[in-house]
Amino acid sequence: MKKSIFQELVEESIVLLKNEEQILPLKEKKVAFLGRAQIETIFSGNGSGASKSLANKNLLCECEKRGICAEAGLKQFYTSHQKNESEKFVIDGIDITNVENMNCGFMYEIFGKYQPMWTEYHIPEQLMQKAREFTDTAVFVLGRNSGGEECDRHIKGDYELTESEKELLEQVCCVFPHVIVVLNINGMIDMQWVNAYSAIKAVVFLGIPGEEGCGALADILTGAVNPSGKLSFSMAESFKDYPTAENFTWNKEQEDEILTYENYGLDAKANGSTGYTKSPVTVYQEDIYLGYRYFDTFRKQVLYPFGYGMSYTSFTILPKEMKQEKEEVEFITEVTNSGNYAGKETIQLYLSCSGTESEKPEKELKGFAKTRLLAPGEKQNISIRISMQDLAGYVETSASYILEKGKYQFFIGNSSRETIFAGEIQIREDYVIKKCVNRLCVQNCNVEHLQVLSAREGRKKVRMHEKKKEETDGLKEQERYDLLRDEMEQVKNFSIEQLAALCVGYGPGIPFAAFSKQEQPETILDGQGNPLTKNDHPVGAKGYVSPAMPEKGIHSIFYKDGPAGVGTGAWPTAMLISCAFNKELWEAFGNAVGAECEKKAVDVWLAPAVNLHRNPLCGRNFEYFSEDPYLTGICAVQITKGVQENHPVRVCPKHFAVNEQETYRRGSAKKRYDAVDSILTERALRELYLKPFEMLVRDAGVSFIMTSFNKINGVLAAGNRDLCTHILREEWNFDGVVVTDWGDMDIVADGGDAVAAGNDIVMPGGPPVIRQILQAYQERRITRKDLERSVARLLHVLKLFEKGERI
Structure with a gap:
């Protein structure tokens, strides 16, 4: 039977972290399975990253199908104790995986409630001893599915093992001399215990694999498939080793632990946060030193480095040649398979700079490629090309991307810690690659009080930049309007009310609209009492469609979450699939996603999510690809190409931007907390957190982008003109539609302010937001031209769906 693309992708994504005594692949097929996740296997995350498996699969079942004989007593014990699967997904009586029915508001109060991990069952000693008589090998499947949308993970009993997990691990390692640990987890966990038990011979990172992942893991355990995944993130030895450990709020239950402006000597009022009982912040003091950029630059020990992953075979890597042309290297x-199993290896190219005026990380990933399946003794020459422009860094003082004078050395390897010198280039003068304007800078009131991490100075002060009027290397305003000439002509006779009604989603704009039995207006009425807009999509749910005016040729489009599925099953999640380092498979995955969207009549897939892994406690790391912006961008670009080039479906990358903390990202009206303010330097913003979005605009031709809830240096992202217009449209030449995240009427950006900033559609919208927009028009905070521009952009992208023959 032909494997699905989902299983193939998981096979190449699973990472073998440890394999002492070559315990894997299994020689003896008799195994004792322990841990609830062997049967209650975790297939998806929570919130918009949730999905329900439509297949009745679990890890134990798939292993048995492949000839692994599970010890019967333990199997019976776990089977009899299994809880109803639906209980894992129900909070306050609501099925949180049924995300298509959730629009905004109270939804976030539900997602924002921390749900601790299950308790592992105590195994009777007699049962354990009987299992030991059957086999000397145990597979302990460790599950983790805490955190999610609006909710970050905790340290105790989450990042660290629960007490019941510790007890079970101790019991297993005392009874069985050979223990294989499988990590069925939605984020990083403390792993110091791996080396504390001599019985632990192998560790396998499975992540959140979707419903086809169990078969993939079973094939790897049996040796039918050789693992080739590489970590897309660094695994430190402990939580305190991460450079963000002290600058990340994660526990809503501990009010006094919520970081605010005052914790950093900053003034909330000066930052524009007034009238709140708390004004949360997350300060990016690590600056450009995120993940391996920090660990490698500051020579910090890690448990497993970025890019690391073992195989059942071995490879010899030999740099052969560096060829430099004018614009490319x-x-x-x-690569030679020097072992005894057929396998694949990933070659990673890192850049290391010295002698530049700006300080740089020790290493930065600049390219990678994966071999084909190499038989023992077989060789393959791998070519990696990079553009000279991609070697440039952002210099705040000149607001430019500059290829600075200095030495540029390149290293080839199979992790950030295992590299070989491959060549160098000497740049003898500065080259300005792109001229910009300082945007999204640290607010002046904060400059004297903030310091960021520096490899040269330890800590350095943040600089103040005055915005200048220099033009950027991008489209001018008139050129952007010229691109919409036909659409602008089409909307010039629309009334202000019609324009405002098209700048929102169609629906009542209230929490849980699809659950409500009470009828609520879904749009405003014209002078004759008729609805100005309607939903004419065949299946699109209210709150997840754009409004239609069929008499004007404007039809609804249907947006749907999410990264892990659109209702046709559970897909492997981003944190796992990024470990494949396989561009062709990512594109094939995108093609499969596009096909599933087409089946469900989905026009816009609300994914990929391209925020970065800044802290291991982020509740949505499973939904994000990596700590590295380049790897994140390439993965997202390839998936997007697979979706858009083969189907009448568009992607909508999110969350634009700097949404790496879920805790109070949108504040709390109930507690009168402001939305969290992400405070960071312009350089870190541009080189790290905006980079994947820029790559998607430049290399994948995305037509939609979703803004985030949080503030960026004091301004809500959805109401931030620097972000939504000056950078996105003027610098990057984006000509599509910007939509807000699905908010409601409390802390998130006012609808009028959002449109003025460059957001075209405020979601989920409805009459409340239409009224906000009309009020902003009356108060002259927005103009008719602003409204016409946003509607014209919507009409422009609607043309992309005309070939789909459904709209």
Whole structure:
């Protein structure tokens, strides 16, 4: 039977972290399975990253199908104790995986409630001893599915093992001499215990694999497939080792632990946060030193480095040639399978700079490629090409991307810690690659009080920049309007009310609209009492469609979550699939996603999510690809190409931007908390957190982008003109539609302010937001031209769906 693309992708994504005594692949097929996740296998995350498996699969079942004989006593014990699967997904009586029915508001109060992980069952000693008589090998499946939308994870009993997990682990390692640990987890956990028990011979990162992942893991355990995944993130030895450990709020239950402006000597009022009982912040003091950029630059020990992953075979990597042309550099590397199993290896290219005026991380990933399946003794030459422009860094003082004078050395390897010198380039003068304007800078009131991490100085002060009027290397305003000439002509006779009604989603704009039995108006009425807009999509749920005016040729489009599925099953999640380092498979995955969207009549897939892994406690790391912006961008670009080039479906990357903390990202009206303010330097913003979005605009031709709830240096992202217009449209030449995240009427950006900033559609919208927009028009905070521009952009992207023959 032909494997699905989902299983193939998981096979190449699973990471073998430890394999002492070559315990894997299994030689003896008799195994004792322990841990609830063997049967209650976790297939998806929570919130918009949730999905329900439509297949009756679990890890134990799939292993048995492949000839692994599970010890009967333990199997019976776990089977009899299994809880109803639906209980894992129900909070306050609401099925949180039924996300298509959730629009906004109270939804976030539900998602924002921390749900601790299950308790592992105590195994009777007699049962354990009987299992030991059957086999000397145990597979302990460790599950983790805490955190999610509006809710970050906790340290005790989450990042760290629960007490019941510790007890079970101790019991297993005392009874069985050979223990294989499978990590069925939605984020990083403390792993110091791996080396504390000599019985632990192997560790496998499975992540959140979707419903086809169990079969993939079973094939790897049996040796039918050789693991080739590489970590897309760094695993430190402990939580305190992460550079963000002290600058990340995660526990809503501990009010006094919520970081605010005052914790950093900053003034909430000066930052524009007034009238709140708390004004949360997350300060990016690590600056450009995120993940391996920090660990490698500051020579910090890690448990497993970025890019690391073992195989059942071994490879010899030999840099052969570096060829430099005017605009490009090519690296040829010879890879030889020097072991006894057929397998694949990933070649990673890192840049290390010295002698530049700006300080740089020790290493930055600049390219990668995966071999084909190599038989023992077989060789393959791998070519990696990079553009000289991609070597430039952002210099705040000149507001430019500059290829600075200095030495640029390149290293080839199979992790950030295992590299070989591959060549160098000497740049003898500065080259300005792109001229910009300082945007989204640290607010002047904060400059004297903030310091960020520096490899040269330890800590350095944040600089103040005055915005200048220099033009950027992008489209001018008139050129952007010229692109919409036909659409602007089409809307010039629309009334202000019609324009405002098209700048929102169609629906009542209230929490849980699809659950409500009470009829609520879904749009405003014209002078004759007729609805101005309607929903004419065949299946799109209210709150998740744009409004239609069929008499004007404007039809509804249907937006749907999410990254892990659209209702046709559970897909592997981003944190796992990024470990494949396989561009072709990512594109094939996108093609499969596009096909599933087409089946469900979904026009806009609300994904990929391209925020970065800044802190291991982020509740949505499973939904994000990596700590590295380049890897994140490439993965997202390839998936997007697969979706958009083969189907009448568009993607909507999110959350634009700097949404790496879920705790109070949108504040709390109930507690009168402001939305969290992400405070960071312009350089870190541009080089790290905006980079994946820029790559998607430049290399994948995205037509939609979703703004985030949080503030960026004091301004809500959805109401931030620097972000939504000056950078996105003027610098990057984006000509599509910007939609807000699905908010409601409390802390998130006012509808009028959002449109003025460059958001075109405020979601889920409805009459409340239409009224906000009309009020903003009356108060002259927005103009008719602003409204016409947003509606014209919507009409422009609607043309993309005309070939789909459904709209």
